[in-house]
Amino acid sequence: MQKVQTKKTNVIFGESIGKKAFRKLTSKTSTNVCLTIIAIYVLITILGYVGLLPDFQTRVGGSYEPPSLTIAKILGTDIFGRSILYKILTGTKTAITIGLLVTAISVPIGVGLGAIAGYYGGKLDGAITWFYSVIISVPYILLIMAISWVMGKGMFSICFAMGITSWIGLCRLIRGEFMKHKNREYVMAIKLMGAKSPLIIYKHILPNVIHLAIISASLSTLSAIKSEVILTYLGVGIQDGSSWGTMISDATGELSTGIWWPLVGVTIAMFVLMYALNIVGDALRDALDPKIVD
Amino acid sequence: MLTYIIRRLLHMIPILFGVACLVFLLFTAVGEDPVRVTLGEHATPEAVELLRAKWGLDQSLPKQFLDFLGQIVTFDYGRSYNTDDRIVDMFNQGALVSLSITGPPFVIGTILNLIIAVTIAYYRGSKFDRYSTVVFVAAMSVSYLVYIIGFQYLLAFKADLFEINGYAHGLESIPFLLLPWLITIVVTAGPDIRMFRTVFLDETKSDYVRTAHAKGTSEPKILLVHIMKNAMIPILTYTVNAIPFLLLGSFVMERFFSIPGLGDMMITALNNGDFPVIKAMTMMIALAFSVFNLLTDILYAWVDPRIKLS
Numbered sequence: 001m002q003k004v005q006t007k008k009t010n011v012i013f014g015e016s017i018g019k020k021a022f023r024k025l026t027s028k029t030s031t032n033v034c035l036t037i038i039a040i041y042v043l044i045t046i047l048g049y050v051g052l053l054p055d056f057q058t059r060v061g062g063s064y065e066p067p068s069l070t071i072a073k074i075l076g077t078d079i080f081g082r083s084i085l086y087k088i089l090t091g092t093k094t095a096i097t098i099g100l101l102v103t104a105i106s107v108p109i110g111v112g113l114g115a116i117a118g119y120y121g122g123k124l125d126g127a128i129t130w131f132y133s134v135i136i137s138v139p140y141i142l143l144i145m146a147i148s149w150v151m152g153k154g155m156f157s158i159c160f161a162m163g164i165t166s167w168i169g170l171c172r173l174i175r176g177e178f179m180k181h182k183n184r185e186y187v188m189a190i191k192l193m194g195a196k197s198p199l200i201i202y203k204h205i206l207p208n209v210i211h212l213a214i215i216s217a218s219l220s221t222l223s224a225i226k227s228e229v230i231l232t233y234l235g236v237g238i239q240d241g242s243s244w245g246t247m248i249s250d251a252t253g254e255l256s257t258g259i260w261w262p263l264v265g266v267t268i269a270m271f272v273l274m275y276a277l278n279i280v281g282d283a284l285r286d287a288l289d290p291k292i293v294d
Numbered sequence: 295m296l297t298y299i300i301r302r303l304l305h306m307i308p309i310l311f312g313v314a315c316l317v318f319l320l321f322t323a324v325g326e327d328p329v330r331v332t333l334g335e336h337a338t339p340e341a342v343e344l345l346r347a348k349w350g351l352d353q354s355l356p357k358q359f360l361d362f363l364g365q366i367v368t369f370d371y372g373r374s375y376n377t378d379d380r381i382v383d384m385f386n387q388g389a390l391v392s393l394s395i396t397g398p399p400f401v402i403g404t405i406l407n408l409i410i411a412v413t414i415a416y417y418r419g420s421k422f423d424r425y426s427t428v429v430f431v432a433a434m435s436v437s438y439l440v441y442i443i444g445f446q447y448l449l450a451f452k453a454d455l456f457e458i459n460g461y462a463h464g465l466e467s468i469p470f471l472l473l474p475w476l477i478t479i480v481v482t483a484g485p486d487i488r489m490f491r492t493v494f495l496d497e498t499k500s501d502y503v504r505t506a507h508a509k510g511t512s513e514p515k516i517l518l519v520h521i522m523k524n525a526m527i528p529i530l531t532y533t534v535n536a537i538p539f540l541l542l543g544s545f546v547m548e549r550f551f552s553i554p555g556l557g558d559m560m561i562t563a564l565n566n567g568d569f570p571v572i573k574a575m576t577m578m579i580a581l582a583f584s585v586f587n588l589l590t591d592i593l594y595a596w597v598d599p600r601i602k603l604s
Contacts, residue, residue: 134312137580141545142572145564146320229437230546234561248439252550255447267440274435282431 021211024287031283034276041092041273048093056086056242064259076261078250084262087242088269094243095273098159098228099221105163106220110170111213115201117171118178125175132168140165141234144227148236155238158231162224170216177209211288218281222274229270244270295595299588306584313580314366318359321569328375328567349375349570362573371574376566381574384559388575389541391461392555395471395548396540399478404533407483411490416517418495427488434484442550445477459551474547493528497521527598534590538583 015023026032047053059081060072067076075084117128135143147161148154181187182205190204225244231237232245233252244266251263329337329345346352350361365371371381417423450456456473497503498521506516541556548558556575563571595601 130308130312133309134316137309137313137583138316138576139539139542139560139579142560142564142576145561146572149564150320226437229439233439234545234549235565244437248437248443252443255443256451263440263443267436270437270440271432271435274437275432278431278435 021287025283028283030279034279034283037272037276038280041096041276044089045093045096048090053089053093054083054086056082056090058082058086060086064254067261075265078262079254084247084265087247087262088244088266090242091244091247091266092269092273094155094238095225095228095270098155098162098243099225101156101159102162102166102224103217103220105160106167107170107213107217109164110167110216111174111206111210113167114171114174115178115206118175119182119197119201119205121179128171128175132171135165136168141230144231145234145236148231153236153239158228158237159224162227166220166223170213170220173212173216174209177212178205181205181208214288215281215285218277218284222277222281225270225273299592302588302591306581306588309584310366310577310580314363314577317573317576318362321573322355322358322362328569332375332567365574366577371577372570374563374571375568376563376571381571384571385556385575385578388554388556388559391467391553392541392544392548392557394467395474395553395555396478396544398471399475399482400536400540402475403479403482403486406479407486408490408529410483411487411494412517412522414487414491415494415498415521416513418498430484430488433480434488438481439546439550441477441481442547445473445480446550449473449476459553461551461553470551470553474544474551474553477547478544489532490525490529493525494521497525500524527594530593530597531590534586534593538579538586541582542579 026035044053054072060083061077061081063077063079063081065073065077065081067074072083072085075088077083078087113128113132117125143165144158144161147164148157151157151160178201187200187204190200195204228237228243229245229248232243233249237243237245239246247262247266251259251266254260255263329342329349329351333341333345343352350358353361369382371385373380374384377384414423414426446458450458450473456476457470459470461467461470494517502520502524503516506520511520542560545557545561547553548555549561552558556579560572560575562568563575
């Protein structure tokens with residue numbers, strides 16, 4: 001396996017970094033399977049937004065019916081006779097939305113502030129470092145609870161809260177990389193040619209460090225979906241509608257009365273997505289990290 | 295060294311000041327009115343005024359902020375709105391409870407995970423290594439809350455091996471804590487072992503390992519003596535950084551098993567609008583966090599003589 005790959009790299013010499021990373025990423029079957037799984041979850045989300053998912057609020061049977069062989073009741077029903085399957089599908093939409101929204105907020109903040117702090121240094125760096133040191137000193141859950149408490153409960157507010165508290169790790173990484181890169185020869189050469197700082201940051205250094213943002217985006221999606229469950233249990237998550245968090249929280253009382261299907265259904269749905277994201281995250285790191293050479 | 299510590303301690307002041315501003319902003323300036331929360335909608339204006347004066351809320355915001363800063367400096371945070379207990383006492387009591395949940399599994403878990411990670415690193419690239427990775431990734435893909443619910447149901451409810459929930463003080467608390475301990479160890483195993491394994495494997499590629507091999511040093515000795523020393527640096531950071539969070543316990547675990555630790559106290563306080571408690575506890579946790587950060591750096595220098603503190 002190892003040998004074949006080395007041969008390939010030698011043959012394809014003039015391949016771009018992006019292409020090479022993509023080839024490495026899709027070279028393993030397990031990664032491809034996981035990418036497909038994620039694509040299916042995303043597809044369900046899109047279907048949900050288009051309005052093609054069945055309404056989870058409709059009663060499809062009696063209260064707490066165990067799984068049976070009809071599509072709506074294949075995973076059983078909940079206390080109001082609603083289909084667990086439909087609830088999971090709607091929850092999928094919620095989970096993917098949260099994952100992507102949080103990532104869309106946190107990654108740009110992390111990259112932007114990290115780049116500015118690392119490149120300009122001095123007082124600007126001091127201010128940004130101070131800012132994230134303050135945020136990181138406050139317990140994460142407390143901060144999120146406080147923000148969503150101030151902003152009102154709901155999906156957008158917890159996404160916002162998670163987004164603006166979870167960029168710090170990435171910011172530190174990017175800052176460190178920019179500090180290293182700004183003294184490299186290629187940056188000095190461009191500076192001599194008269195390039196302006198924003199251009200150097202955006203066009204020249206950023207492409208060299210952006211892989212960190214991509215890797216961290218996959219992890220941030222994963223941890224946002226996980227956090228939603230915890231936050232919902234603690235009472236600050238999604239209150240209306242359906243999410244995996246509300247389903248798992250509801251299951252705390254149900255399990256002791258022998259009603260296992262809501263918990264099992266949602267756990268499997270979540271497990272598959274989390275597993276796929278974990279594997280893809282690792283594969284992304286292998287494909288994009290220049291330190292790992294095959 | 296001493297100048298370094300002093301400099302770092304001074305460096306903590308602006309950060310703690312920032313935390314104080316943030317906390318004050320979130321829980322005084324923009325938060326709900328705690329007087330209304332406590333007295334309800336139909337309170338008489340006189341009662342509202344009276345309580346306002348008692349809690350110092352009739353003062354201007356800058357004055358309230360100065361009072362808060364004064365509390366931080368003197369470590370006297372006053373009393374809880376709800377229970378009228380002294381907050382410092384609440385904190386001490388809660389922190390002890392929280393530590394009793396998180397401390398033992400942290401110590402046992404870290405040692406256990408380190409042993410497992412070294413074993414996996416010894417058999418790196420083998421089937422055992424690959425399968426264990428699959429198992430740990432799978433374990434990491436299940437929600438923390440599902441672990442708690444599932445373990446409670448299977449081990450406490452069905453198999454009757456543990457107490458279902460509750461808490462007692464002193465040594466009698468141990469039966470109630472066994473299940474939370476077990477769950478914490480299981481949940482942290484996945485991420486910890488994977489992290490430790492990566493650290494060990496990164497080190498195996500170093501030149502000094504190749505040299506040791508060339509000299510004919512045995513594999514276990516390389517792993518346990520040569521690599522272990524170098525791997526301890528990232529592992530130590532990772533571990534020590536987790537310590538301030540031990541103090542906080544686990545919000546979910548305490549909530550779920552009705553254990554009166556800091557996490558539970560803070561959520562109760564948040565739900566009741568008991569802001570002095572939240573503000574005080576956040577400040578004390580931030581302080582603990584900063585102190586442990588400093589300790590990590592000092593430990594760093596102690597473990598790795600190449601690092602000079604300046």
